[in-house]
Amino acid sequence: MSVPGLQLSELPIGQPFSNFTAQDSTPAEPLAEKTYEIAKLREWRFEVAFGATVEVKLLKGSAEIFGTELPIGHKFTFTGTKSAIFTWHGCTLEVRGSPSVEYTSEETPMTAYTNLHFALEKQRGMASESPTMQGPRVMIIGPENAGKTSLVKILTAYAVRQGQKPAVVNLDPKEGVLSLPGTLSATSFSTIMDVEEGFGSSPTSGPSPVPVKLPLVYYYGLETPEGNTKLYRALVSRMAVAVSSRLSEDDQSTPPPSPPSTNEVNTRTPQDRSSGIIIDTPGTISQTPTGYDLLHHAISEFSVTTLVVLGSERLYSDMLRRFEDRPNHQHHPPISIIKLSKSGGCVDRDDAFLRASRERSIREYFFGEPKKRTLSPYTMTVGFDDLNIWRVGEASTLNASLLPIGHDDDEEGGGGGGGQALLAQAECSMLLQHSVAAVLHAEVGDGVHILAESSVMGASVDEQKRYMKILAPMPGRLPPKPLVVSSFPEPTFSLVG
Template sequence: MSIPGLGLSASVARTQLGPIDIIETIAVHELSRNSEWRFEVAISQSIELKVLSGTAELFGTELALNHPYTFRGTKAAIYSWHGCRLEVKGLCTEYIAEETPMISYVNAHFALEKSRDDAQESGGEGPRVLVLGPSNSGKTSLVKLLTAYAVRMGRQPMIINTDSREGLLSIPGILTATPFASTLDVEEGWGSSPSSGPSPVPVKSPLCYYYGLENPEDNTRLWKPTVSRLAITATSRLVDDPDVKFTGMIIDTPGSITSGKYSFDLISHIVKEFQVNTILILGSERLEKEMTRQLQAYKTVRGEEVTVLKLDKSGGCVDRDETFMRATRDIAIKEYFFGTPSHTLSPQTRQISFSDLTIYRITSPTTISSNFLPGLGEEETSFSCNIYEKTSAIDFGEMLHSVLAVAYARRGDAQETVRDAPVMGFVYVAEVDARREKVSLLAPSSEDIGERPLVWGCWPEAVLNLMG
């Protein structure tokens, strides 16, 4: 590993913090081939980065020469296959690493490309890839990298997010399916959705389903049907779109499903619903051995065996504490309603009577028992038939500062219909007037939501300073 700071210009002022440096003004870094510059930018800070020469990429997306990129609240790494010079303006924690797992990651990409070529020749479907690993093992970073490489090859992968802790082109609390036909936005992460306003990179249109809780095990009887509905929709897109069909799917997962009493049951549900035939495991030899053992006799409905492959965890993976994660959730919600510093939006607030709203609250978390992996057997369930509780006027005060999902359904629809409906958008409870029995809702557009049921979960948490 190289010493942090090599190749800096003489004008740079530095503060030493043990093995990691703090950049205070302008730095120029020289990256040798097959090395990466790892950096962390605090939530309240930003940096501007340029590639002065050579080639560099961020999570598989190539950076343009002499183009300024701005990063805020970011933990990431710039990788160079052939070497490059980077100019960095601003305050961040950084170091240069010469040992990275990128060779194994790109080999995994080429193995998937081989499967896609075979699918195109035979008229079949491309690989359905499940990425597993503990929390903070780099799962989402690997999914981004594999997505970017596929897009650079002219492919259109379907990206599935089953982790409600983090949003993909949406706010947290949502499970999404999104086909990617254009490059990722390196500054925005995945890119932007239509609600985000103008963007230099083509927007993506995710299909969203509301879960509204932090972890799958909080309420498996809600999480499982939501995943099943997501799988039905994604599979239908594969049938209708040959480009997506031959490219296949890449599925991101929450770290919590790799441990705990119901871990393999939850994993098996994803494997069965999406007909997964490839599993990439990051940073856990135990998980690799267990999944190989559990799936050795399993085949998809197409008669395919499941390939399990372990990849090394990157040394650049860092733990993201709860303070950082809470701040990123608040930023995601604020950007949904108000946009970014460069592209502001103008949401609208309206007052609506309690009686004109139908709001369902997710019931208390419940876990159910089911058969574990071998054979991916049928569930044995025992629970009440109610999915939600219908709110009354006394609940509205508790709802203040919460984000509610607007379901693509009608008032009076069955709870199962509301659960299986995609999300149209979100509203924020800005004010509750109990005396007048009215509530002020902040919405990104003026569309009437009176006929749409709203769903209220406990994730993400209430945002107190959204209007500040």
């Protein structure tokens, strides 16, 4: 692949990032400054385009952004975002810059969201007093752009402020949480969330303004669960086993086996068990019959106890028919189904915005965020013969000729379901140019079901000389591990060779 543009004040090397503006000798114009008085129970909503910057400072009063409280006098910088600041008792904001959209809303669902939090907190209190009771396992479902991820942030931030340590699971490959897009991830939250970055950041070689989180990451490599339902099911099951094992009631026992990963370092405590799980889901999964089956699979695997339906009356009705009268069982607990309204602040994010978000995520993975944390990735050259490349099988394009040699579609490494494979052996070629490759914590001879936490690299390919130029987030030789690639996230062309 090539390397994302630095997005720093220095001139970029090679082709610049599409939104990068080269610096010149002309001094930048000062940002326009405004002061807003926000009345209690109001929400100031704003959007900032990529390439633009808006600075927000709380001057007095109290305010929060997705559940995380803003400190008075601290400046926060936003770019490429659609967000909202809510106040329970009124506040004064100082805003420098010009958001592309800004307004104050009197209608906000924060009261309903807070009531949900207190209901979950009551369940946590009951679980902490009982050695056999688990904390709430909450799954948020709803259509695209209904505010599911925002609600997950709010519930997580409120739980952390109460001293809880909820496990947050992201089952939406379109948007990476503490990881790159195209992955599923889970982590335990016990510290404050990042106001500017949302969930915060995973470990890097640079400093972080808030404590980093240590996610467990699985590589999926497709935009929607329907792209490879067999692989998605397998990853959801593996994720559920790993997360549930860390919420075990027997906190003194040896941790049970789980998929290999170097970042699974969250220590289990009784508080972890009682804090429970908060699960985010993709919007497409609730729109089709295939998606309903995948949703039912995730609910069963994670033993969900509370299902929150956001912004869809039809989906709420369907979930009632499926789960309301389900008998109580040890492995299938009863499910409380809650309907919440979609916030009026939720806006559609077009493809251009989402693609720019993904490109920024990849760039910052290697180079860090401008003016906050500068990283120094490493470039190395490896031969084609030294690599073991696999590609995620896609339901719409996969055929038998792409299956691994010696496998058929009924074997573990194949696919079933009409020839849908988990992974297929791939050759090194120019098709890998500008793509993201995940290094698997597995051995070259292992079966394709062994997928675990991944770190991401970039590569520049020379087919004639049979070598690749690899961009790695850490120094050292490329480990003798399998690599897996796919079509998502899409190739990032704003890179250097």
